[in-house]
Amino acid sequence: MTLGTFIIVSVIKIVIALFVLLTGVAYTVWLERKLVGRIQNRWGPTRVGPFGLLQPLADGAKFLFKEDITPPHVYKPLYIAAPMIAMIFAVTSMAVIPIGDWVTVAGVHTPLQITDVNIGLLIILGITSIGVYGIALAGWASNSKYSLLGGLRATAQMISYEVALGLSLVGVLILSGTFSLRGIVDAQAGTWWGWLPKWNFFQGQFVAFFVYLMAAFAETNRVPFDLPEAETELVAGYHTEYSAMKFAMFFMAEYANMFTVACLASLLFLGGWHGPLFGPTWLQEILPVFWFALRVFAFIFLYIWIRGTLPRFRYDQLMKFGWKVLLPLAVANLVITGLVVALRA
Amino acid sequence: MPQNYVPIFLFMGVAFAIPAVTLVLFKLVRPENPHKTKLMPYECGITPLDDARGRYTVRFYIVAILFVVFDVETIFLLPWAVRFRWLGKFGLLEMGIFLGILIVGYIWIWKKGALEWV
Numbered sequence: 001m002t003l004g005t006f007i008i009v010s011v012i013k014i015v016i017a018l019f020v021l022l023t024g025v026a027y028t029v030w031l032e033r034k035l036v037g038r039i040q041n042r043w044g045p046t047r048v049g050p051f052g053l054l055q056p057l058a059d060g061a062k063f064l065f066k067e068d069i070t071p072p073h074v075y076k077p078l079y080i081a082a083p084m085i086a087m088i089f090a091v092t093s094m095a096v097i098p099i100g101d102w103v104t105v106a107g108v109h110t111p112l113q114i115t116d117v118n119i120g121l122l123i124i125l126g127i128t129s130i131g132v133y134g135i136a137l138a139g140w141a142s143n144s145k146y147s148l149l150g151g152l153r154a155t156a157q158m159i160s161y162e163v164a165l166g167l168s169l170v171g172v173l174i175l176s177g178t179f180s181l182r183g184i185v186d187a188q189a190g191t192w193w194g195w196l197p198k199w200n201f202f203q204g205q206f207v208a209f210f211v212y213l214m215a216a217f218a219e220t221n222r223v224p225f226d227l228p229e230a231e232t233e234l235v236a237g238y239h240t241e242y243s244a245m246k247f248a249m250f251f252m253a254e255y256a257n258m259f260t261v262a263c264l265a266s267l268l269f270l271g272g273w274h275g276p277l278f279g280p281t282w283l284q285e286i287l288p289v290f291w292f293a294l295r296v297f298a299f300i301f302l303y304i305w306i307r308g309t310l311p312r313f314r315y316d317q318l319m320k321f322g323w324k325v326l327l328p329l330a331v332a333n334l335v336i337t338g339l340v341v342a343l344r345a
Numbered sequence: 346m347p348q349n350y351v352p353i354f355l356f357m358g359v360a361f362a363i364p365a366v367t368l369v370l371f372k373l374v375r376p377e378n379p380h381k382t383k384l385m386p387y388e389c390g391i392t393p394l395d396d397a398r399g400r401y402t403v404r405f406y407i408v409a410i411l412f413v414v415f416d417v418e419t420i421f422l423l424p425w426a427v428r429f430r431w432l433g434k435f436g437l438l439e440m441g442i443f444l445g446i447l448i449v450g451y452i453w454i455w456k457k458g459a460l461e462w463v
Contacts (some may be wrong), residue, residue, distance in 0.1 A: 088361050
């Protein structure tokens with residue numbers, strides 16, 4: 001493939017990926033309102049379109065046309081930069097996530113991924129870590145007490161759980177021996193005895209999976225770890241002073257992060273796009289994407305389900321849980337995985 | 346291949362353009378009615394007495410320091426894990442010593458109460 005074709009193919013993939021991601025984000029908000037509504041015995045959105053399906057569009061239009069207040073007490077450069085940082089890096093982490101196998105469209109053989117780099121996992125970890133800056137700076141630049149408290153809490157929480165999150169991935173890396181997300185998924189192909197899939201989850205990484213899942217909930221500031229926002233005590237936390245489009249950016253960043261985390265969990269622990277293939281050739285090319293989307297949807301559903309079920313942690317419980325439970329569990333998992341793999345070799 | 350990294354920056358550019366363009370472009374149609382009370386820092390209706398950026402608890406700094414220690418450890422573990430099979434028993438022993446020192450440090454900060462949040 002020449003460099004020109006490569007760039008054109010990349011741009012096409014970027015546009016499609018962004019469209020799918022932003023639509024997905026908008027409809028996850030709809031799904032969340034609908035499901036939480038049903039869990040709490042309410043209807044959720046019903047007025048705009050059938051089943052309220054046009055609600056995300058109405059919300060989007062409202063975000064664009066509402067007054068964008070920039071209070072005089074804020075530090076303006078960082079106040080404007082913070083939501084941009086949060087959103088740009090939340091979205092960019094999608095760049096290295098593969099959603100399926102290689103396909104051939106119009107004579108071009110290309111992976112279903114914006115770009116296939118051999119350090120994909122490291123890039124995602126790096127990019128999502130930058131997202132913390134958006135929240136910390138928003139809290140500080142707003143110069144409001146609620147924002148500052150929310151920003152501080154968010155920063156401390158995210159860096160605490162990032163340690164457990166990083167350590168929970170070490171076991172997977174020992175098993176697969178590569179940073180490439182595509183390589184990690186390829187290492188999980190096949191089954192034992194014809195029915196049990198060789199997912200990392202079944203290869204003994206179930207402790208790592210649950211540590212990852214809990215750390216991921218904390219990283220994305222979702223219930224039960226939503227202390228940075230904590231409506232009942234901090235109003236809205238770090239985005240109290242934001243309105244209109246800037247507020248929407250934090251919102252989109254949060255949901256885009258949910259998608260990244262869900263994709264990563266599917267790729268690292270649940271076998272990515274592997275699943276039963278059947279039917280004609282065109283169906284066999286599409287099915288992997290469907291299996292992958294199904295896993296991601298299951299995670300998004302779990303996120304919303306837990307939001308509708310669990311109460312919020314107290315802050316000291318949150319820190320204690322991260323440092324005294326998840327961190328030792330992750331280290332124990334990595335030591336045991338290392339020993340087992342070394343003894344087997 | 347180094348050109349594989351180009352799409353990441355392209356993506357970042359597009360991801361930057363979308364919010365930047367909407368922020369600038371929709372300035373033309375957005376209403377702009379500043380008002381003294383509307384622009385006050387939000388404190389549930391009470392007029393703020395002082396600046397928000399006061400002093401806050403030292404525990405946030407302790408957490409930040411612990412994060413640096415353990416995150417560097419994680420960064421050190423990741424490449425080791427990828428080359429694990431290739432390094433063999435030697436790699437296992439080396440990392441055992443490294444982790445041993447870290448776990449002693451972890452027990453020490455636990456006993457010191459650095460992980461308490463009261």
